[in-house]
Each structure stands twice: as structure tokens, then as C-alpha cells.
Amino acid sequence: MGKASRDKRDIYYRKAKEEGWRARSAFKLLQIDEEFNIFEGVKRVVDLCAAPGSWSQVLSRRLYLPSKLSPDVREGECPLIVAIDLQPMAPIEGVIQVQGDITNARTAEVVIRHFDGCKADLVVCDGAPDVTGLHDMDEFVQSQLILAGLTIVSHVLKVGGKYITKIFRGKDTSLLYTQLKLFFPVVTFAKPKSSRNSSIEAFAVCENYSPPPGFDPKDLHRLLEKVGSPSGMDDQDCSSGWLEGPNKVYIPFLACGDLSGYDSDRSYPLPKAADGGTYKSLDPVQAPIAPPYKRALELKKASCHGIQDLQGLAQDPQT
Numbered sequence: 001m002g003k004a005s006r007d008k009r010d011i012y013y014r015k016a017k018e019e020g021w022r023a024r025s026a027f028k029l030l031q032i033d034e035e036f037n038i039f040e041g042v043k044r045v046v047d048l049c050a051a052p053g054s055w056s057q058v059l060s061r062r063l064y065l066p067s068k069l070s071p072d073v074r075e076g077e078c079p080l081i082v083a084i085d086l087q088p089m090a091p092i093e094g095v096i097q098v099q100g101d102i103t104n105a106r107t108a109e110v111v112i113r114h115f116d117g118c119k120a121d122l123v124v125c126d127g128a129p130d131v132t133g134l135h136d137m138d139e140f141v142q143s144q145l146i147l148a149g150l151t152i153v154s155h156v157l158k159v160g161g162k163y164i165t166k167i168f169r170g171k172d173t174s175l176l177y178t179q180l181k182l183f184f185p186v187v188t189f190a191k192p193k194s195s196r197n198s199s200i201e202a203f204a205v206c207e208n209y210s211p212p213p214g215f216d217p218k219d220l221h222r223l224l225e226k227v228g229s230p231s232g233m234d235d236q237d238c239s240s241g242w243l244e245g246p247n248k249v250y251i252p253f254l255a256c257g258d259l260s261g262y263d264s265d266r267s268y269p270l271p272k273a274a275d276g277g278t279y280k281s282l283d284p285v286q287a288p289i290a291p292p293y294k295r296a297l298e299l300k301k302a303s304c305h306g307i308q309d310l311q312g313l314a315q316d317p318q319t
């Protein structure tokens with residue numbers, strides 16, 4: 001698909017470029033905020049799985065920059081934003097970047113160090129594995145990322161804080177909801193208007209972090225497994241079927257963002273160029289600096305040029 005054609009078919013892709021966002025995902029976080037007011041009073045925030053950085057840009061523009069420009073906020077008192085991703089990303093003002101894996105427990109220690117031992121008011125996670133198209137598989141891998149996010153949350157989020165995480169709706173959604181409810185009395189699944197209806201993506205908005213009394217983050221997985229087994233027994237057959245019938249949970253599900261605003265599943269005509277000429281598509285705001293597909297492109301290029309030692313090239317991570 002050419003850039004102009006994508007501009008026509010994906011209004012949020014076009015708007016992201018016009019407004020200077022690195023990715024159309026920025027609108028999802030903004031629309032979640034419209035509904036849930038997630039930024040109110042936030043002084044420390046963690047952006048998990050942040051690259052290429054449009055959510056971090058939202059955090060910078062909504063939290064850091066207004067404080068920096070305010071005469072009432074002293075130097076060193078601006079909100080702290082820590083962003084983590086496996087991939088490096090281009091710098092964003094007011095955002096501390098950490099290149100790391102959120103499934104590694106040590107990542108939480110790095111965040112805590114940046115916050116000088118204080119806890120975060122908000123953790124957001126837009127993490128997604130490379131989608132295979134096999135829904136069960138994608139949903140499973142996604143749930144592992146959510147649980148990794150929850151592990152970090154259990155170390156870095158203050159009591160009363162919020163956690164926003166991407167989910168994939170599927171057969172285990174009720175189980176995931178019940179697991180999140182162990183820690184947050186208020187959990188809503190939200191579908192921002194900028195997230196396509198055709199996508200199984202939604203976002204869990206978890207409010208008022210309240211871990212169970214005496215909770216030790218070391219026990220997180222044992223606790224979650226208990227929810228996944230009938231009657232909370234560890235050693236019985238674990239299936240989410242028990243969440244059906246009389247045990248069925250009803251999940252609050254909310255569409256958010258201006259419902260009369262742009263529809264992500266619709267095509268919109270392209271605007272006329274200001275000089276009356278043909279429409280010119282804008283370039284993306286920031287190309288990824290080390291995308292995972294870079295190696296594939298290099299290998300393809302090498303094979304086109306007839307380079308024989310493809311195996312050597314594939315094995316050398318620096319190439």
C-alpha cells in the first residue's frame with residue numbers, strides 16, 4: 001500500500017503525521033485519557049514497551065512539557081517518565097529511556113533506581129509480540145506480556161496507582177479480568193475509537209492499585225495460577241471453562257474517545273494541497289532506528305547483490 005493510499009484508508013495514520021506523533025497509537029492513549037482522566041496528579045510514570053515512542057510523546061507533551069514551561073514548577077520537580085523497550089528509540093524530551101526486556105524482573109530494579117526508590121503513579125503498557133495471525137497463540141503470548149507488566153507493576157506502582165495495558169480479546173479474557181481484579185478493585189476494558197473494530201486489541205484500565213494484604217511480589221504467579229484453577233485449588237485441572245455458567249464474570253467494556261469523531265475503519269478523502277496541486281503525503285515523523293526487520297532487509301539486499309556468504313552475514317549480529 002502506498003503512503004497516499006494509506007493516508008486515505010487510515011485517518012489516524014494521517015493525523016499522527018500531521019500532529020507530529022511517531023505512531024497512530026498516540027490517539028489510543030489520548031482517547032483513554034479522555035474517558036478515564038489517567039494523567040491527573042501523575043508525577044512518575046512508566047511506559048512499558050514504548051518504541052517507537054508515541055505514548056512516550058503523549059506523556060512528555062501532557063506531563064513533562066507543561067511542568068517544564070510552568071513558572072510555578074521548580075527545576076527537578078518535573079514529572080519523571082521512564083520508557084522501556086527491547087528496541088532503542090530516538091530521544092524524546094523529558095523521557096528516560098531504558099533498553100530492556102519487561103519479562104526480566106531486573107527491569108523493575110532499573111525503574112526503581114530512576115525513581116530514587118519512590119513509586120510510580122501510573123504504568124502504561126502497549127506491549128505486543130510479533131502477531132502471527134493465529135489468534136489463540138497471539139492471545140497467549142500477549143497475556144504473558146501483560147503478566148510481565150503486572151510483575152513490574154507489583155514492584156513499582158504505588159498503592160492507589162493506575163495500570164493501563166493492551167489486551168487481546170479472546171477466550172481467556174474473563175480469566176485475565178479476574179486476575180487483574182485481584183490487584184485492582186476497578187478494571188474496565190476499553191476500546192478507543194482509534195483502535196480498529198476488526199482488531200482484537202482492547203485496553204484494560206486498572207484503577208486504584210490495592211494488592212491483597214500481606215502480598216509479596218514473589219508470590220504473584222502462584223496467586224494468579226490459583227485464580228486460573230477451579231475453586232482456587234492449585235492441583236486441579238486448570239481451564240477457564242469454570243468462568244462460564246453461574247461463575248461467569250461480566251466484564252465492563254467501554255468504547256472511548258469522541259464517538260462522533262473519526263472512525264478508524266472508514267476511508268476519508270484526502271485534503272487538497274494548499275497550493276492547489278496534488279495531495280502530498282507526509283513522511284512518518286520518526287522512522288524506527290533499529291527495527292527488527294532491518295536484518296531481513298539487509299539479507300534480502302545481500303541476496304539481490306549475489307553475496308554468497310549469506311550464512312556468515314546472518315550470524316554476525318553487527319552486520
Ligand code: SAM
Pocket residue numbers: 022023025026048049050051052053054055056084085086087100101102103126127128129145
Ligand atoms: N506504545 C508504542 C508507541 O506508541 O509508539 C508502540 C508499542 S509497539 C505496538 C509494541 C512494542 O512492544 C514494540 O516496540 C516491541 O519492541 C515491544 N516489546 C515486545 N515485547 C517486549 C518485551 N518483552 N520487553 C520490552 N518490549 C517489548
